[in-house]
Amino acid sequence: MSYQVLARKWRPASFDAMVGQEHVLRALSNALDRDQLHHAYLFTGTRGVGKTTVARILAKCLNCEQGVSSRPCGECSACREIAEGRSVDLLEVDAASRTRVDDTRELLENVQYAPTRSRYKVYLIDEVHMLSQHSFNALLKTLEEPPPHVKFLLATTDPQKLPATVLSRCLQFNLKNMPAGQIVQHLRHILGAEGVDVEEPALWLLGHAAAGSMRDALSLTDQAIAFGGGRLLEAEVRDMLGTVDRDHVFQLLDALAADDASALLAAAATMEAQALDFAAALETLLAVLHRLALAQVVPGALDPEMGDVERLRSLAGNFSAEDVQLYYQIALNGRRDLPLAVDPRAGFDMVLLRMLAFRPAPALAAAGARASEAAAGEVGPPGKKPEQRRAP
Structure with a gap:
């Protein structure tokens, strides 16, 4: 038997097997179990979060021979045909390849006819935002008042491109990115x-x-x-x-903690010798700084599975909270500006040197000392000796 990729082999066959999207599954399950079905559903979200999967499971729930419910049997002929992609009453359309109004009219020609074998005739239109304006206009009337045996399931990654007239005719569910x-x-x-x-x-x-x-x-x-x-x-x-080993980032943080510019640039040179991507290095640095901030403020929030908890805890005492926040902001801006640098290594070096130059703790201490001395009347402006007061 030929190999089946994991994404297809482990595609959920029921709502219970779905991972995440509880807010969508709860609403659909309640509607199915209470027989409060809408005629058009719109599923939105980024790629790979389960829009088409939810739509196919919903079609199975609607046409299961055991009755409409949130738990289809998965064994009847209707469930098997939908799972295997050969149900004649589930018309699955890729709108990206059928954008013309003639395609939409052809699709809707048989709407008035009853389903061949199932309870409902289900139209699943994927990437529906790709339809032309004329196609949407041709779809509107049927979408608003379809025959009782027809259900529309629409899916899109870009709901902003859908006309308001289409949105108002559908129940919309936004599927979220998974943590x-x-x-x-x-x-x-x-x-x-x-x-x-x-x-x-x-x-x-x-x-x-x-x-x-x-x-x-x-x-x-x-x-x-x-x-x-x-x-x-x-x-x-x-x-x-192509991600960067966190050991390189920890070497950078050790050099920052020691205020050692030579060690900092030496670590960057090692990364360059290994042909590491400096944009990816900044992303890894941002991720470690985020975890370092958590280690300082809420140590219990760290995921131990990353295997760096002890090292983060040892580093947490070497930086103030202000240090970490400033480093994070500098790295964030540096990642944005890296394409503008003369070359990636130069841009990366400048990010590191900027972290050294603007480290807040020594600067605040020096400013506090100058303020105390000025208040005591012992110093003038930086670089000048205090002036002697003249006798009246």
Whole structure:
């Protein structure tokens, strides 16, 4: 049997198997169980968060031979046909490839006819924002008052492009990006079932690289398994993703804590010798600074799975909270300005030197000392000796 990618093999077949999106699943489940069904649903969100999956499960709930409910049996012919993509009463359309008004009219020609085998005829239109204005106009009347046997399920990554007249005719559900922790938990479950050897930090690298998309996480996991020869090791996943080893960032922070410019630039030179991406280095530095701020303020909020908690705790005492906040802002601005630098290494060096130059703790201490001396009348402006008062 041919290999099936993880994103397809582990696509949820029921609402109970879905990861995240509880706010959407709860509303749909209640509507199905109470038989309060709308005729048009719109699912929005970024790529890979489950829009099409939710729509297909909803179609299964509507047409299950056991009755309309939030828990389809998954065994009847209607459920199997929808799961296998061969149901004649689920018309799934990619609007990106059928943008013309003639395509929309052709699609709606048979709306008035009853479903062939199922309870409802379901129109699932993916990337609906790609339809032309004339196509939307052709769809409006049917979308507002479809026959009782028709349901419309629309999905889009860009709801801003939909006319207000379409939005007002649909129940809209916005699917959210998934947090890295939720993605990691699901990956841990899948890879355990698949029997893949995993290092925990590798899962977190994949979870963060997915940027909220479960499909991206599973695709990256497939790639990482192939890259690692059937295993997921942190070093190999890091090489595949092009992320920077946190040891380099900790060396930079150690040099900053010691106020050692030579060690700081030497660490940057080591990174350049290993052909590391300085934009990725700044991203990793930002992530570590975020965790360092958490270690200072709320130590219990740190995820121990990253394997850097002890090192962060030891570093936390070497910086003030002001230091960390300033470094974070400088790194954030530096990442934005890096493409404008003469070359990436020069831009990266300037970010590090800026952190040294504007470190607040010594500057505040010196300013406080000058203010105290000035109040006592012992000093004048910087660089000048205090003037002697003349006798009256």
